[in-house]
Amino acid sequence: MREGFRQELKDLKAEVHGIGLSVTDMMSASVKSLVEGDVDAADAVIASDDAIDRRCLGIEEHALEVIATQSPVARDLRLLYSLTYMAWHLERMADLSVNIAKATKRTASRRGPQTLYDLIQAQGNLVHRVLDATMEAFEKRDLELARKLEDLDEPIDHLYKQFFRELGRLQDEDDIEWASSMVLASRYLERIADNAVDIGERIAFLVTGEMMA
């Protein structure tokens, strides 16, 4: 019953999943541009943000329309609510990736210590792992995996702190602007992962109907 409605929910879910994959790519591309000092790649990341914004807005509009016309309840209502919430977070994650790409543009003219690039790359890889797990948990309604996201997020926070310690070793005053851009990039990555953890909590709500604190 309600085949059209069910199909709409399926389509919306698939679209959010698709946006999640695009944002994951965007995040990875922004880190790569930063590590390689590739300004063109950074510009490409910045340019891709408009499309993400439009798609996320599309989710909100479509979800509102379905809520207004179909009066969804129970798991259908939880799905629509969670999709809207996820779209909002994904849009934030894309913005943070843009911020990383902007850091690329500020730092590309100068080459800092390799250790710091390695740290950023390592952090980027961990964030990628969190985003993959988030989208998998969403796709499979995997409660256990959704609840594991917080654990996966932990080493990212550690790397962020380690990044600070490494910065403390810098001597040259000329490094300050470069260093602050890099530390911000590390902070953005940490925030992207936090957004993914929030999505994980919403996936748990979707499955169980219970809000986690």
Next chain:
Amino acid sequence: MADQMSDKSPEQISEGTDKIVVKDLNFYYGDFNALTGINVSIKERAVTAFIGPSGCGKSTFIRCFNRMNDLIPGARVEGLVSMDGQNIYAPGVDPVDLRRRVGMIFQQPNPFPMSIYDNVAYGPRLHGVRKKSELDDIVRTSLERANLWKEVNGILDRNGLALSGGQQQRLCIARVLAVEPEVMLMDEPCSAIDPTSVQKIEDLMAELKDRITIIIVTHNMQQAARVSEFTAFFLQEQAGEPAVLVEYDRTANIFTSPQDRRTEDYITGRFG
């Protein structure tokens, strides 16, 4: 299905005061067991909605509360139905007095073929009110409480059947209110009337529940969600089998996170 049964038994809704308590109720039409094993406590001064597919026994159940089923040959109730701690099926209970305390509104508005005034004054007169000024007061107050006074105060002598469907339904509500009931049973009260009137009746329920316990049977799940604090979901899983109470909980819980898969499937339109 048993493993999916809600672990919240009806009695575990702890908030509020119980107005009506039903224990182990079985209902029979002759040999046919229509309802089985019903346990539920209806909260005082709140709206409780009964939902479920056609034939799930919700109308049968609501009629147990004012013993309307007594009038059906072969109908039989087992178990306990108590109101304010008193068994309403006990030998000394007068069904006519019970039906004053527990009023009923039906799907089709059914005003008596007499004036608006006499419709509302009918019950009080039956219960011995004779004084004109007292009846005038009751008629006015009841029509005001039913949100109909403004529309009819100049035409009280007109026949009740001349009103629109929605007005007729509010006239029936005024007629019930005139005898100061404690409980009002509403069996699909909005199925036969226009949307504006539906809104008026829903608003009215919100006002009345400060003083009256309301139980509404409705096929419109959105209406149940809008008007009630508590919702009970009934289901007859196989034709010929008795219906059961599947889940009873706060309405907000039923419509966001029902505990039983059958409730979920029904309210999301997967069957029924």
